Amino acid sequence: MKSGDQPWRVVGQGLAGTSLAWRFLERGAEFTIASDGRPGSSRVAAGLVNPVTGRNFGPSWRIGDFLPEAAGFYEKTGSFLGIRCWHPLPVLRLARDAEEWRRIDARMANPEAAPWIAGVAPPPPGWHAAVELRGGGRLDARAFLDASAAHFEKLGILRQREEDPPDGPDARTILCQGAAGLLDGRLGPHRCAKGEILTVHAPGWSESHIRVGAGGWLVPVGGGRFKAGSTYEWDTLDSEPTVAGLDRLRETARRLGGDDAFAVVAHEAGVRPILRRSQPVIGRHPDGGFVFNGLGSKGSLYAPGCARRLADACLEGAAIGADLDFESFRHGRA
Numbered sequence: 481m482k483s484g485d486q487p488w489r490v491v492g493q494g495l496a497g498t499s500l501a502w503r504f505l506e507r508g509a510e511f512t513i514a515s516d517g518r519p520g521s522s523r524v525a526a527g528l529v530n531p532v533t534g535r536n537f538g539p540s541w542r543i544g545d546f547l548p549e550a551a552g553f554y555e556k557t558g559s560f561l562g563i564r565c566w567h568p569l570p571v572l573r574l575a576r577d578a579e580e581w582r583r584i585d586a587r588m589a590n591p592e593a594a595p596w597i598a599g600v601a602p603p604p605p606g607w608h609a610a611v612e613l614r615g616g617g618r619l620d621a622r623a624f625l626d627a628s629a630a631h632f633e634k635l636g637i638l639r640q641r642e643e644d645p646p647d648g649p650d651a652r653t654i655l656c657q658g659a660a661g662l663l664d665g666r667l668g669p670h671r672c673a674k675g676e677i678l679t680v681h682a683p684g685w686s687e688s689h690i691r692v693g694a695g696g697w698l699v700p701v702g703g704g705r706f707k708a709g710s711t712y713e714w715d716t717l718d719s720e721p722t723v724a725g726l727d728r729l730r731e732t733a734r735r736l737g738g739d740d741a742f743a744v745v746a747h748e749a750g751v752r753p754i755l756r757r758s759q760p761v762i763g764r765h766p767d768g769g770f771v772f773n774g775l776g777s778k779g780s781l782y783a784p785g786c787a788r789r790l791a792d793a794c795l796e797g798a799a800i801g802a803d804l805d806f807e808s809f810r811h812g813r814a
């Protein structure tokens with residue numbers, strides 16, 4: 481830092497702000513990080529990383545770049561903090577019927593999907609067919625964020641308060657506010673989606689795989705517990721769990737876990753920060769400073785790689801690729 485420069489100011493301690501803070505620490509930058517104490521969507525998320533997703537069984541955007549970087553980052557940071565927060569786990573993608581299986585089967589040869597496919601697997605009872613994927617896993621996001629916060633606190637760089645500059649961010653502020661930074665529309669139209677998630681206890685269910693099927697997923701988190709998710713709702717963007725969500729997620733859990741009894745341990749909701757599906761943006765904020773947002777449904781996958789690129793841009797003036805750059809996105813070029 482040149483003498484006379486103010487320290488950088490990271491606003492928000494979700495996956496975006498926390499990953500950026502670690503990238504700043506790696507480079508010896510002077511900065512503070514502000515947390516308003518709200519859980520945000522990161523502390524609600526299951527942390528699932530699935531290389532090939534959706535009804536169309538398509539590889540996640542730039543998965544080959546971002547997945548190895550994310551796994552390495554969580555392993556290294558977790559080991560520094562003395563916690564294990566990244567849990568690699570194969571994914572079992574299930575097909576309900578012959579028609580869905582035909583769709584999946586046709587896409588298995590896609591050269592971008594092929595590296596992640598381990599092979600056809602026996603389906604669990606009640607399912608038509610299954611394919612096993614490699615490279616998946618789960619980030620224990622809450623453990624990662626809480627241990628990071630404790631470390632930042634020890635370093636004296638964590639500000640436990642809301643930080644909102646009145647006239648837009650100054651040149652050294654980086655807004656990592658998640659949905660809270662999109663809902664007011666200052667960054668343009670958004671597509672934020674509320675999501676609900678269950679934690680269930682089911683000691684009889686298999687913990688060998690993440691299971692994905694019928695529009696939902698079931699993620700083993702250890703000790704006979706699983707996360708089941710998740711709903712999408714675009715009209716009511718609050719963090720209140722609903723009865724309809726509970727019913728829907730109980731059905732998802734039962735469908736993916738099996739007929740054994742299970743108990744609901746927790747039911748939570750959050751708002752995913754979405755600008756364009758799950759393709760994040762980083763770069764200069766139109767009012768000054770920088771922005772890191774739009775992690776969508778895949779924050780665990782994209783936060784570490786985006787944070788590295790943004791730290792390079794802030795500290796070394798490195799160019800941001802057009803497909804991530806917020807200015808290019810705003811001007812409709814990416």
Ligand SMILES: Cc1cc2nc3c(=O)[nH]c(=O)nc-3n(C[C@H](O)[C@H](O)[C@H](O)COP(=O)(O)OP(=O)(O)OC[C@H]3O[C@@H](n4cnc5c(N)ncnc54)[C@H](O)[C@@H]3O)c2cc1C
Pocket residue numbers: 491492493494495496497514515516517518519520521522523524525526527528529641642643644656657658659660661674675676677709710711748749750751752753772773774775776777778779780781
């Ligand atoms: C139900 C559900 C399930 C999900 N499951 C997964 C999953 O399995 N895998 C996956 O990868 N992703 C999942 N996601 C998506 C994931 O949660 C997001 O991609 C990611 O957490 C977004 O991180 P963020 O840091 O941008 O936002 P957030 O986590 O929302 O963090 C932003 C933080 O900044 C704070 N803040 C805002 N303004 C200020 C201010 N002025 N001062 C101080 N602090 C401020 C907010 O309160 C918040 O704490 C899920 C989301 C939901 C809702």
